Amino acid sequence: MIASHRSALAATLATGTLLGLLAGSCALPGRAAAADLPPPPPPPVEAAPVAIGSGWYLRGDFTQSWYDHPRDDAIPDPSDPGMPPLVGLRLSSESGYGGGIGYQINPWLRVDATIDQRGASSFRGYSSRSVFETGYNLEAGKVDVLTGLVNVYADIGTWYGFTPYVGAGVGFADKRMSRNYTQTTCLIDGCDGLEGTGPRNAAFRANHSVTTFAWALTAGLSYDIGAGFSLDAAYRYINLGKVRSGFDEYGGATRLKDLAANEFRVGLRYRFADGLLPAVARGYGN
Incomplete structure (x- = not known):
């Protein structure tokens, strides 16, 4: 078993x-x-996303303009060779606004195109054949200025978010003279062949616009506040060229040259590449 x-x-x-x-x-x-x-086979590699708007920025600015004293540019009248040039020329300081679009080429170089409109500045100037002994002429009106510039800036460096820079621009200045008139005031009786003293009837001159070449020099400071935004403050000297009024009933016109202004600008820039992200430290440039 x-x-x-x-x-x-x-x-x-x-x-x-x-x-x-x-x-x-x-x-x-x-x-x-x-x-x-x-x-x-290895898994397919996804293409890196392309940065749209990298380097581009928008800007908006407030401008305060203090005009230098221009010079008289009147054409001599052969039939009236004794007419002296205007003296005491003044334009009131005025505020304005503007904006533009720019591109950051590299950490230290950028360009932008800007448009700035300034308020109508009050203008006045005087002339007198008798050196203000018997009477004088007043020429007055309004001048407003629109400029369009292409600017190049060198960003010097960035420290704690602050970026100083210098720049230069060229473009055009469109100047409009309006509400312009000339008026004689007699200090003695009959200084102009009419009886009495005091101001005479004003001769009004037609509105007129002139567009000329313009150039500017700038020095400023920006501060990166994050989310793509930067505060910007700058001094700018701008040369605006010539301006003149239209003619009055006697064929006279006001003509000025060497129109220029010292300007303080403060504004805001928005850079698309940064998006709505917090500010980051940059080693050089902005």
Whole structure:
């Protein structure tokens, strides 16, 4: 009885060994074939997003202009050679506003194009054949100025968010003289051939616009306040060229040259590349 059980156990073990060998022999070709396959290709690399608006910025500015004293540019009248030039020429200081679009070329160089409109400045000047002994003439009116400039700036460096810079610009100045008139005032009786003293009737001159070449020099300081915004304050000297009024009923006109202004500007710049992100420290330039 024991011998028959041993024989049955031996037969079972032999059968299991044979089945294992057969299974191993069947699996070997598959493993060998799998080893011969090339590795799978790498996953596709997504293209880096393109920065839209990188370097571009918008600006808006408030301007206060203090005009230098211009000079008389009247054309000599051959029939009246004794008419002296205007003296005491003055233009009142006026505020204005403007804006523009620019591009940051690299950390230290940028360009922009700006348009600035100034308020109408009050103008006056005097002339007198008698050196103000018997009487004098007053010429007065309004002058407003629109400028368009292309500017280049050198950003000197950035320290704690502050960036000083210098710049220069060229473009045009459109000047309009309006409400212009001339008026004689007699200090003695009959200084102009009419009886009495005091101011005479004014002769009004037509409105007139003149567009000429303009240039400017700038020095300023900006401060990065974050989220793409920078505060900007600058001094600018701008040369505006010539201006003249229209003619009055006698053919007279007011003509001025060397019109220029010293300007203080304060404004805000928004740089698209920064988006609505907090300010970051920059090693050089802005």
